[in-house]
Amino acid sequence: MMRDLKRSSLILIVSFLLVGLISCTPPIEKLFNKGLKYGSQGKFYEAKQEFQKSLDFNPDRLFKAARDCLKLIDDALYKRVEKEVVIHLFKGIIYGNKEMNEEVIAEINKGIAINPNYADAHYLLGCAYINSGMFNEGIDEYTKAIVLNPNYVEAYNNLAIAFYYNEQYKLAIDNYDKLIELGYEADPLFLKYLAQHR
Numbered sequence: 001m002m003r004d005l006k007r008s009s010l011i012l013i014v015s016f017l018l019v020g021l022i023s024c025t026p027p028i029e030k031l032f033n034k035g036l037k038y039g040s041q042g043k044f045y046e047a048k049q050e051f052q053k054s055l056d057f058n059p060d061r062l063f064k065a066a067r068d069c070l071k072l073i074d075d076a077l078y079k080r081v082e083k084e085v086v087i088h089l090f091k092g093i094i095y096g097n098k099e100m101n102e103e104v105i106a107e108i109n110k111g112i113a114i115n116p117n118y119a120d121a122h123y124l125l126g127c128a129y130i131n132s133g134m135f136n137e138g139i140d141e142y143t144k145a146i147v148l149n150p151n152y153v154e155a156y157n158n159l160a161i162a163f164y165y166n167e168q169y170k171l172a173i174d175n176y177d178k179l180i181e182l183g184y185e186a187d188p189l190f191l192k193y194l195a196q197h198r
Contacts, residue, residue: 028054032066036097039090042083044073047090069093072120081118085111089124096128104128119148123155126162135162153184161190169197 035050051066051073069090076086088111095103108125115121126141142159145152156179163172173194180186 028057028063031057032063032069033097035066035069036090036094039069039073040087040094042087044077044083044086048073048077075118075120081120082114085115085118085121087111088114089121092124092128096131101128101132105132117148119145119152119155122148123152123158126155126158130158130162135166138162139166151182153179153182156182157184160194164190164193169194173198 031050031054035047035054038044038047038050048070051070054066055063072086072089075081076083088107092104092107092111095101095107105125105128108121108128111118111121112125122141122145126138126145129135129138129141139159139162142155142162145155146159149155156175160172160175160179163169163175176186176190176194
């Protein structure tokens with residue numbers, strides 16, 4: 001039972017970063033990977049077109065990773081964050097697809113060195129740490145993301161799961177309650193496991 005929770009929760013934690021785990025048809029994946037490549041080169045308009053094509057290919061399909069990448073691009077294009085930061089994040093995501101965790105962490109840290117106040121960078125670094133089995137570091141980064149953006153529901157979700165893995169059940173419950181309060185649709189399986197510790 002606990003093994004099932006860990007398996008499903010880990011997929012939730014790294015879904016943004018490890019887009020290779022997302023099952024998608026090859027044309028969508030090809031378009032998405034092309035978008036990542038363009039993004040890592042700072043060719044944001046071209047990247048945006050590829051991510052949009054991946055979404056247009058099958059509009060009924062929720063492809064969260066493409067939507068998240070479009071947000072990064074918009075943040076760079078609308079100067080909410082430096083373009084160099086987003087380039088490093090895209091490079092990190094590409095390394096994540098190749099399961100090169102040390103390189104992921106290094107690239108995202110390069111972005112954070114440029115702008116330590118970008119919540120998405122801390123969120124992605126938290127994902128990278130969790131994927132590397134570094135739960136305390138992941139918790140720290142998710143917490144920084146939430147401090148920078150108190151409505152960051154994905155960070156609350158992953159923070160709750162990380163606390164659960166660390167057997168810090170009260171903190172897991174508090175963070176999961178916060179994301180529900182923010183209007184996030186709760187995972188019934190995770191709620192079931194949390195209920196055992198209320």
